[in-house]
Amino acid sequence: MREYKMRRGEHLEDRIPDMETTIEEYFGSVTGTEEYKGSDLYVVGEPDNPVFERIVAGAVEYSGKKDKLAVEFEERPAEDVIAEGHVGAAEDAVNAKNEFLLEATARDAKSRRDSMKRSVEDDAETPDNV
Numbered sequence: 239m240r241e242y243k244m245r246r247g248e249h250l251e252d253r254i255p256d257m258e259t260t261i262e263e264y265f266g267s268v269t270g271t272e273e274y275k276g277s278d279l280y281v282v283g284e285p286d287n288p289v290f291e292r293i294v295a296g297a298v299e300y301s302g303k304k305d306k307l308a309v310e311f312e313e314r315p316a317e318d319v320i321a322e323g324h325v326g327a328a329e330d331a332v333n334a335k336n337e338f339l340l341e342a343t344a345r346d347a348k349s350r351r352d353s354m355k356r357s358v359e360d361d362a363e364t365p366d367n368v
Contacts, residue, residue, distance in 0.1 A: 241306040245344045250305045264338045288324045289331035
């Protein structure tokens with residue numbers, strides 16, 4: 239599960255007031271919920287795009303901090319998707335993921351990568367079990 243933070247001064251609930259509806263618009267009908275770090279996330283068990291096997295997404299609430307977007311995209315093996323003749327679906331899947339994350343976080347793919355790199359570098363500087 240990946241967590242994405244919002245840009246400074248922005249909040250997830252302001253960007254996406256109805257998370258369930260937004261997830262359904264991008265990926266298909268929500269089939270249930272799943273608990274993650276004390277928050278209920280939406281599960282799309284049968285996504286519209288054949289590249290995706292399952293999607294879990296939603297807001298993770300932290301006391302005293304801004305909410306973060308948590309997302310897990312489970313994708314089918316590329317060989318299976320190609321064998322079924324859904325070659326164009328891969329590009330659509332990438333676009334859907336990027337557009338959803340951009341709408342939610344106001345960060346494009348490059349700034350999300352840079353942010354992830356910084357958090358990994360910050361974690362590397364923290365000593366283990368000291």
